[in-house]
Amino acid sequence: MNTQITKMGSYPDEDVTFLLKDLSDISMEKSTTEREQAIQQGTHYSEMLPIEYKPTDEYMSLFYRSLEDTKHKVAVAVGIVAEQIIAERGFNVALVSLARAGTPIGVLIKRYISYKYNRELPHYSISIIRDRGIDDQALDYIRNAHPEHEITFIDGWTGKGAITKELTKSVSQYNETNGTTLSSKLAVLADPGDCSELYGTREDFLIPSACLNSTVSGLVSRTILNSKWINDGDFHGGKYYSELLSEDVSNLYVDTICTQFPLIESAVDKGLSEMMKESQKPQWKGLTSIENIQRDYIMDNTNFIKPGVGETTRVLLRRVPWKILVHPDAEMNLEHILVLARERGVPIEEYTDMSYSCCGLIQPLENKT
Structure with a gap:
């Protein structure tokens, strides 16, 4: 194995280890339009990567406001999902967050378990890529480093469930190849797609870490799998945007949520008790919403439909949006979506036939080759 661990990211070493090949010196960013084409x-x-833009002052003020408004709710959801992990797996477990949206959530789960139980669990952040699978080299590394530990995969939220499916498929293939019995069960902070068994909430609300890109995820890029730079035996790649250090709020984000841990015990207990009364088996209700949107907006490709607050935010930040659909019952809680849409001149339409708070539709480009 020729994988090497390179110190990456702006989190303290004790919070997370990124298992990524450092490609920081390589220029591969493309504009939103170039990338979409x-x-x-x-x-x-x-x-390739999108360009990491410095967030606007207006957008940063929205982040700070949303963090203040939701810090307690996020902390409760962290506690609920962390308690489920411990109940199911015990403390002999390695936390493996899916870079990069899963990374801050993995840090929070690790910190909660440390606070509540005074136990320090290993936490790694690794790459999984839709249609390309999980980083097998990273899994090999973790298994070699912690041969007696189980692995729990962590992500931020669910949309259509594409990563959930990718994880199930990838881990099954890995187990078959390596004779292992890793669980592909995915723990998420929020599961609006109704496709995960381990979750903090199924409410589709704004998780503040969905607001920003690298500046809330340890200054690490999206993960990269390009044969120009990734050779056999390498980890998947990533970049560390050290030039954005003055804009970084990654540690501020997790530190702010952690201030709520002494205040959430009763709310976590109540949430867990309510969960026990109902089936946690995923019903995949989000897929019905996707089918409704696909029918009503005559869209051939469901990859152009990005449901939920987190995915809609990403569409507005990284893709070429066509329309933003907003459920009228949720509009008052979607200020950052409305601000971003106005900034980019994207039409907003009310739409009730979905289980999500909002949905981003990507513009299919004409005259494709």
Whole structure:
């Protein structure tokens, strides 16, 4: 194995270890329009990166406001999902967050378990890429480093469940190849797609870490899998945007949520008790919403439908949006979505036939080759 651990990211070493090949010195960013054209013409999204823009002052003020408004709710959800992990797996477990949206949530779960139980669990952040799978080299590394530990995979939220399916498929293949019995069960903070058994809440609300890109995820890029730079035996790649250090709120984010841990015990107990009364088996209700949107907006490709607050935010930050659909019951809680849409001149339409708070539709480019 020729994988090497390179110190990456702005989190303290004790919070997380990124198992990524450092590609910080390589220029591979493309503008939103260039990237959209390349993706729709067949280039895989993991072969390039979007440009990491400095967030606007207005957007940063929204982040701070949303963090203040939701810090207690996020902390409760962290506690609920962490308690489920401990109940199911015990303390002999390695936390493995899926970079990069899963990373801050993994840090929070690790910190909660340390606070509540005074136990320090290993936490790694590794790459999984839709249609390309999980980083097998990273899994090999973790298994070798912690041969007696189980692995729990962690992500931020669910949308359509594409990563949930990718994880199930990838882990099954890994187990078959290696004779292992890793669980592909995914723990998420929020599961609006109704496709995970381990979750803190199924409410589709704004998780503040969905507001920003690298500046709330340890200054690490999306993960990269491009044969120009990733050789056999390498970890998947990533970049560390040290030039954005003055804009970084990664540690502020987790530190702020952690201030709520002494205040959430009763709310966590109540949430767990309510969960026990109902089936946690995923019903995949989000897929019905996708089918409704696909029918009503005559969209051939469901990859252009990005449901939920987190995915809609990403569409507005990284893709070429066509429309934003907003459930009228949720509009008052979607200020950052409305601000971003106005900034980019994207039409907003009310739509009730979905289980999500909102949904981003990507513009199919004409005259594709």
